[in-house]
Amino acid sequence: MKYEGLDLLNNHFLNKGTAFTKEERKENHIEGLLPPFVQTLDQQVEQAYENYSNKDTFLAKRMYLMDLFNENVTLFYKLFSQHVNEFMPVVYDPTIADTIENYSHLFLDPQNAAFLSIDDQDDIEASLKNASAGRDIKLIVVTDGEGILGIGDWGVQGVDISVGKLMVYTAAAGVDPKSVLPVVLDVGTNRKELLADDLYMGNHHERVTGDKYYNFVDKFVETAENLFPDMYLHFEDFGRSNAANILNKYKDNILTFNDDIQGTGIITLAGILGALNISKEKLTDQVYLSFGAGTAGAGITKRIFDAMVEEGLSEDEARKHFYLVDKQGLLFDDTEDLTPEQKPFTRKRSEFANADELTNLEAVVKAVHPTILVGTSTQPGTFTEAVIKEMSAHTERPIIFPLSNPTKLAEAKAEDLLKWTDGKALIATGIPVEPVEYNGVTYHIGQANNALVYPGLGLGSMAVNAKILSDGMINKAAHSLGGIVDPTQPGAAVLPPVSQLDKFSMTVANGVAQQAIDEKLTTATDAKKAVADLKWEPKY
Numbered sequence: 074m075k076y077e078g079l080d081l082l083n084n085h086f087l088n089k090g091t092a093f094t095k096e097e098r099k100e101n102h103i104e105g106l107l108p109p110f111v112q113t114l115d116q117q118v119e120q121a122y123e124n125y126s127n128k129d130t131f132l133a134k135r136m137y138l139m140d141l142f143n144e145n146v147t148l149f150y151k152l153f154s155q156h157v158n159e160f161m162p163v164v165y166d167p168t169i170a171d172t173i174e175n176y177s178h179l180f181l182d183p184q185n186a187a188f189l190s191i192d193d194q195d196d197i198e199a200s201l202k203n204a205s206a207g208r209d210i211k212l213i214v215v216t217d218g219e220g221i222l223g224i225g226d227w228g229v230q231g232v233d234i235s236v237g238k239l240m241v242y243t244a245a246a247g248v249d250p251k252s253v254l255p256v257v258l259d260v261g262t263n264r265k266e267l268l269a270d271d272l273y274m275g276n277h278h279e280r281v282t283g284d285k286y287y288n289f290v291d292k293f294v295e296t297a298e299n300l301f302p303d304m305y306l307h308f309e310d311f312g313r314s315n316a317a318n319i320l321n322k323y324k325d326n327i328l329t330f331n332d333d334i335q336g337t338g339i340i341t342l343a344g345i346l347g348a349l350n351i352s353k354e355k356l357t358d359q360v361y362l363s364f365g366a367g368t369a370g371a372g373i374t375k376r377i378f379d380a381m382v383e384e385g386l387s388e389d390e391a392r393k394h395f396y397l398v399d400k401q402g403l404l405f406d407d408t409e410d411l412t413p414e415q416k417p418f419t420r421k422r423s424e425f426a427n428a429d430e431l432t433n434l435e436a437v438v439k440a441v442h443p444t445i446l447v448g449t450s451t452q453p454g455t456f457t458e459a460v461i462k463e464m465s466a467h468t469e470r471p472i473i474f475p476l477s478n479p480t481k482l483a484e485a486k487a488e489d490l491l492k493w494t495d496g497k498a499l500i501a502t503g504i505p506v507e508p509v510e511y512n513g514v515t516y517h518i519g520q521a522n523n524a525l526v527y528p529g530l531g532l533g534s535m536a537v538n539a540k541i542l543s544d545g546m547i548n549k550a551a552h553s554l555g556g557i558v559d560p561t562q563p564g565a566a567v568l569p570p571v572s573q574l575d576k577f578s579m580t581v582a583n584g585v586a587q588q589a590i591d592e593k594l595t596t597a598t599d600a601k602k603a604v605a606d607l608k609w610e611p612k613y
């Protein structure tokens with residue numbers, strides 16, 4: 074189909090706006106529909122950046138950028154690629170949390186998403202076809218909106234997380250925006266304020282659960298697989314009781330990925346390896362405490378555990394290095410309401426003289442002397458001065474990662490952690506943080522956010538059309554982020570800076586694609602060529 078006239082200007086994949094040349098304007102019947110002066114892409118970028126910079130708030134900036142995306146995808150990504158560091162917190166986390174909470178009231182445009190309702194299951198195929206509009210879809214990010222970041226259940230409004238994650242895929246790794254599709258599964262919401270809001274745009278009923286829910290997910294996966302056989306299927310922000318079940322169901326059969334479990338596991342392992350590179354300690358000497366042992370907490374724990382086993386510990390030896398703390402306190406084998414993912418890492422009460430007192434973080438830190446403390450609890454401020462001072466009394470370079478998002482939910486602020494540990498803490502946060510000055514040293518704070526790794530992982534997997542995403546590929550991604558930061562610099566970060574996201578996404582992609590080849594999960598033979606061939610660039 075050839076687009077002409079207003080149809081061309083209204084197609085955001087094809088629109089060049091004022092950059093259409095005189096010849097193109099004549100040929101496509103858009104002469105007179107634009108101001109006469111023909112701009113270059115760089116001039117358009119300059120003009121758009123000026124407009125962006127004049128907006129006062131992150132939310133206003135984000136709304137402007139979304140409008141720009143809806144107008145002209147090439148211009149949007151060219152601009153994004155030139156300001157990755159500045160735009161990430163606006164296009165993505167934490168500002169995305171505001172637009173999710175207010176989605177039904179801010180709504181202007183569905184941004185090419187597919188909205189699938191559990192009440193209209195016969196429409197799944199038609200909806201996916203309509204939304205893809207003949208495009209060859211290679212990547213879907215799907216959410217059911219139940220566990221958005223740490224802000225919980227936002228029903229259909231969670232669609233913005235699918236949209237935002239996909240934008241990062243393109244900005245970071247050059248995934249062709251024409252090949253992606255954001256999807257939301259609307260199974261209802263348990264958030265009373267949404268159900269009571271006349272303007273709420275999703276299904277006005279409580280979440281459907283059990284077999285009906287899983288059958289709906291199944292039907293979506295099957296239909297999407299049939300329509301888009303080469304697709305990489307990324308699950309995002311499902312609730313704690315479903316995320317791991319869904320991953321376990323599909324991971325050995327199709328090319329699929331759970332960002333909160335696997336992506337977070339990879340980036341946190343990479344951050345810990347970066348920290349150990351600074352402290353010159355061994356992973357197998359660490360004592361690991363997970364504060365918050367839900368989807369992300371348990372996913373990370375498993376990844377670090379696997380890494381210890383790879384470094385030579387037996388499974389039984391490795392397990393002794395881990396402690397999980399959730400709402401109930403330290404998790405014991407007789408604790409009620411354990412999830413299947415928590416069970417392998419529980420402890421025995423007989424290990425402690427004061428087991429019954431280990432119901433809060435400070436008591437547990439006192440009892441087990443962790444060297445690594447990772448927060449995925451959604452509980453702000455819980456890494457208190459007392460907790461951190463107790464931890465650092467027993468370890469020279471405490472590794473402390475408050476990972477809960479968005480900003481308002483972080484377990485601690487980097488500057489406090491540095492102050493309380495006299496600059497000794499090796500820190501990574503879930504959201505971007507400015508460098509911190511302390512005692513004459515500038516401390517760069519790594520961002521342990523899965524966005525640093527899922528784009529490269531996806532690009533590499535898609536480039537070779539791997540059959541599945543294997544543990545080996547995941548492991549390769551985690552080990553690809555080393556060697557970028559100079560660990561001998563005072564105040565060095567434990568992870569590479571977001572400003573180099575596009576560069577290290579390629580390292581991750583190449584490594585992952587090569588690993589798929591080595592594991593015979595693909596018919597491709599040349600990883601670098603496959604990755605380079607798939608990579609898209611914003612240009613006319």
Ligand SMILES: NC(=O)c1ccc[n+]([C@@H]2O[C@H](COP(=O)([O-])OP(=O)(O)OC[C@H]3O[C@@H](n4cnc5c(N)ncnc54)[C@H](O)[C@@H]3O)[C@@H](O)[C@H]2O)c1
Nearest residue numbers: 222223313365366367368369399400450477478503522523
């Ligand atoms: N930085 C990253 O890349 C990244 C990735 C994924 C998730 N996260 C963040 O991690 C947090 C958790 O996400 P999730 O998907 O695992 O959610 P989840 O709901 O699956 O897990 C949260 C866990 O915290 C526990 N919890 C609640 N209150 C607690 C308390 N007072 N003490 C101890 N534990 C408590 C819950 O019981 C649950 O097990 C969110 O804030 C999310 O933004 C960050």
Ligand SMILES: O=C(O)C[C@H](O)C(=O)O
Nearest residue numbers: 166222223333478522523
């Ligand atoms: O979206 C993010 O910023 C990271 C992560 O997937 C989360 O759920 O918090």
Ligand SMILES: [Mn+2]
Nearest residue numbers: 222309310333
């Ligand atoms: Mn997430």
